Amino acid sequence: MSSIRFLRTFVAAARGGSFAAAADQVALTQAAVGQQMRALEAEMKKTLFDKTGRTMVLSPAGHLLLPRAEELLAQYESMRRDLQDQRQIAGTIKLGSLISAMGLLSSTLAQLKSLHPNLEVELRVREQTQLMQDVVSGELDAAVVVERQWPEVPGLLWTPCYDETLTVIANSGIAAPDTSIASLFASQPFIRFDRRTPTGARIDRILRRLQLVPKEFLELNSLLAIAELVRKNVGFTMAPLLKNFDWESDPALCVLQLPGRPIARRLGMLENGRRSHITGVVREEMLAHLRRMKPGS
DNA sequence: AACGAATGTTGCTGCTCACG
DNA sequence: CGTGAGCAGCAACATTCGTT
Numbered sequence: 001m002s003s004i005r006f007l008r009t010f011v012a013a014a015r016g017g018s019f020a021a022a023a024d025q026v027a028l029t030q031a032a033v034g035q036q037m038r039a040l041e042a043e044m045k046k047t048l049f050d051k052t053g054r055t056m057v058l059s060p061a062g063h064l065l066l067p068r069a070e071e072l073l074a075q076y077e078s079m080r081r082d083l084q085d086q087r088q089i090a091g092t093i094k095l096g097s098l099i100s101a102m103g104l105l106s107s108t109l110a111q112l113k114s115l116h117p118n119l120e121v122e123l124r125v126r127e128q129t130q131l132m133q134d135v136v137s138g139e140l141d142a143a144v145v146v147e148r149q150w151p152e153v154p155g156l157l158w159t160p161c162y163d164e165t166l167t168v169i170a171n172s173g174i175a176a177p178d179t180s181i182a183s184l185f186a187s188q189p190f191i192r193f194d195r196r197t198p199t200g201a202r203i204d205r206i207l208r209r210l211q212l213v214p215k216e217f218l219e220l221n222s223l224l225a226i227a228e229l230v231r232k233n234v235g236f237t238m239a240p241l242l243k244n245f246d247w248e249s250d251p252a253l254c255v256l257q258l259p260g261r262p263i264a265r266r267l268g269m270l271e272n273g274r275r276s277h278i279t280g281v282v283r284e285e286m287l288a289h290l291r292r293m294k295p296g297s
Numbered sequence: 298a299a300c301g302a303a304t305g306t307t308g309c310t311g312c313t314c315a316c317g
Numbered sequence: 318c319g320t321g322a323g324c325a326g327c328a329a330c331a332t333t334c335g336t337t
Contacts, residue, residue, distance in 0.1 A: 020324060032305055034325060039304095051325075 004076055007069040009036045010048065014058055014066050092120040093278050096131045096143030100223045101267060103244030104162075105144055108286045115285070119278070127221070128198055135272045142279040144286075146198060147266040155273025159283055162243055162290055163264040166206065168256040169227065169247060170236035175254040182212070184256075189235035190214030194221035199265055203238050206263060227253070240265050243290075 013022035019033040041048050046061035097105045109121055134140040136153050168181050193200040217235045220226050226237050231252045248255050271279040
């Protein structure tokens with residue numbers, strides 16, 4: 001079966017005047033060049049070289065083939081260059097994220113920036129509902145959000161990326177791995193994640209289901225601020241274990257699993273589809289980044 | 298993992314040409 | 318005319334790669 005390589009060898013032989021010269025140029029042995037040329041002649045059903053003794057010249061069919069082979073090789077090279085250029089993406093995209101996903105997203109974007117220096121990213125931190133509206137309206141090209149029922153909008157693309165398990169997080173001064181969750185709820189002030197957010201509302205439903213009645217102390221709409229207050233032992237909380245923040249290794253914090261089957265929220269990327277050639281690259285880089293991370297971190 | 302096709306190398310033979 | 322150099326062809330074997 002002939003190929004671009006065979007044509008390249010043919011051109012080298014035609015220009016070099018011998019199979020030996022062609023072999024030098026295309027880094028093969030003379031025997032391999034001869035085999036390729038015989039295969040090419042069989043494919044074309046024509047003799048391409050006239051050999052009289054040690055001299056070898058192009059046959060009429062060879063003369064006909066040479067310029068066309070060179071043209072084909074030039075087109076092939078041009079096609080290859082174009083594809084290589086396309087791998088570099090450029091332009092500006094508007095990305096949104098929940099503040100809690102910023103840790104992961106920022107390290108993803110840092111990696112992306114080194115791969116695509118001409119890519120500019122405008123990053124907006126907003127809450128879930130606003131992010132969803134902005135992606136649908138086109139205000140944002142894509143956003144990292146918690147999984148929900150999405151509206152039926154043409155082009156809207158949802159890709160689940162990772163799960164965050166709901167846990168109880170307390171200061172290590174008041175809790176150890178064997179501390180019962182019920183005793184924390186009975187004795188310690190509770191810092192609640194804003195019930196107006198979908199995740200906060202879900203935490204509220206779980207508390208009811210587990211019949212845990214907290215000693216309400218504060219209600220905040222920032223998981224990072226809540227974590228900081230827990231570090232200062234202002235109270236304890238129930239919150240998703242955020243990716244890329246490594247609270248489990250934090251000596252000031254004690255992370256406790258909820259009883260029963262683990263409950264998680266699913267995060268992913270919502271793209272509005274209009275600039276999917278760029279947002280797709282961000283999505284794939286984020287997935288690759290997640291694969292590189294050690295499990296559970 | 299096994300298999301087969303494609304493709305390559307190695308080592309040889311034979312032909313031609315240039316030169317003494 | 319004998320001989321060595323240069324070249325192509327052939328057969329055997331090795332390697333790579335895709336498929337089953």
